[in-house]
Amino acid sequence: MNSGEALVFKSTGSWYQLRDGEGRYWQARIRGRLKMDTDIASTNPVAVGDWVRFEVEDDAAGRALIQDIVPRRNYIVRVSPHNRNQKHIVAANLDAALIIATLAEPRSSNGFIDRFLVTAEAYHIPAIIAVNKLDLYDTEQMEQLAEWQEAYGLAGYELFPVCAKAPESIRALSSRIAGCTTLFSGHSGVGKSTLINTLMPSLALRTAEVSAWSGKGQHTTTFAEMFELPDGNSRIIDTPGVKEFGLIDFEREELTHYYPEMRALLSGCRFNNCLHLGEPGCAIKEALEEKQISHMRYESYRAILASIEKKW
Ligand SMILES: Nc1nc2c(ncn2[C@@H]2O[C@H](COP(=O)(O)OP(=O)(O)OP(=O)(O)O)[C@@H](O)[C@H]2O)c(=O)[nH]1
Ligand SMILES: [Mg+2]
Ligand SMILES: [Zn+2]
Numbered sequence: 001m002n003s004g005e006a007l008v009f010k011s012t013g014s015w016y017q018l019r020d021g022e023g024r025y026w027q028a029r030i031r032g033r034l035k036m037d038t039d040i041a042s043t044n045p046v047a048v049g050d051w052v053r054f055e056v057e058d059d060a061a062g063r064a065l066i067q068d069i070v071p072r073r074n075y076i077v078r079v080s081p082h083n084r085n086q087k088h089i090v091a092a093n094l095d096a097a098l099i100i101a102t103l104a105e106p107r108s109s110n111g112f113i114d115r116f117l118v119t120a121e122a123y124h125i126p127a128i129i130a131v132n133k134l135d136l137y138d139t140e141q142m143e144q145l146a147e148w149q150e151a152y153g154l155a156g157y158e159l160f161p162v163c164a165k166a167p168e169s170i171r172a173l174s175s176r177i178a179g180c181t182t183l184f185s186g187h188s189g190v191g192k193s194t195l196i197n198t199l200m201p202s203l204a205l206r207t208a209e210v211s212a213w214s215g216k217g218q219h220t221t222t223f224a225e226m227f228e229l230p231d232g233n234s235r236i237i238d239t240p241g242v243k244e245f246g247l248i249d250f251e252r253e254e255l256t257h258y259y260p261e262m263r264a265l266l267s268g269c270r271f272n273n274c275l276h277l278g279e280p281g282c283a284i285k286e287a288l289e290e291k292q293i294s295h296m297r298y299e300s301y302r303a304i305l306a307s308i309e310k311k312w
Pocket of ligand 3 (some may be wrong): 269275276277279282285
């Protein structure tokens, strides 16, 4: 074989691991200038989940050169952690995006979850929520979990309470992502790699204790990497923990479109530029009073809106 198409399984930023149609793995670099059909100025031209065309550089050593990217079905982007003006393509060609959160350490805020959900909506990728470390919750945390279940249920999201170490607790989640390529995202230390290890015990990914003094994760996973489940048909992309999910290029008026429970009601507002902050004849405020929308989600909407305003 001198050339062909392959799927990107791993990316370190300087080299990529590809798997070709025959199941052979290649270590690849990008050849000179990539022919790109996307107009995204990103810090990484090729992402995990991309299909690429490659050319063999050294067959015996398994080295290849990436020539170009097959047009993406979709992708998800976040603000580069190193440069707020640049974007980072987290992964491409996804069927689902899973946000892993926890109410134990390192606790995730609902605002963080909502920023992730908004991004997934904006890129048209179905989002799912897993709330992990259920085994550690006290009564107060169980009450908080119930509140989340109510709020995200009203918004139409699937939420799976799980204990990543207990296989029986992840059964429903595992059948939800069967047959899909799913992105796993969340703060460092929430249990992304632990969950993947339980889904595919043969893998034994590195995981790490959450630091006792800071309650924070230790950024054990440093690069995005895709794994195929034993069924040969489901794939999971493990990613390094993120501090925050920086939103990209939003107009204020757009934001409600990325809250599914609000999107459905927008045509009911009297003003078509309604920001739902107290304008007369607002269908969102009405739904809030009738408890069709949760206060928790509405408050996060206001917070994100305020952060967009600051940028302007
Ligand atoms: N008690 C309990 N601990 C868990 C659970 N899931 C994960 N942990 C622990 O949480 C710690 C962090 O887990 P990791 O899987 O390394 O977290 P991660 O999200 O991959 O973190 P990064 O790779 O740094 O982004 C490890 O000590 C795990 O054993 C759970 O359901 N219950
Ligand atoms: Mg990890
Ligand atoms: Zn309104």
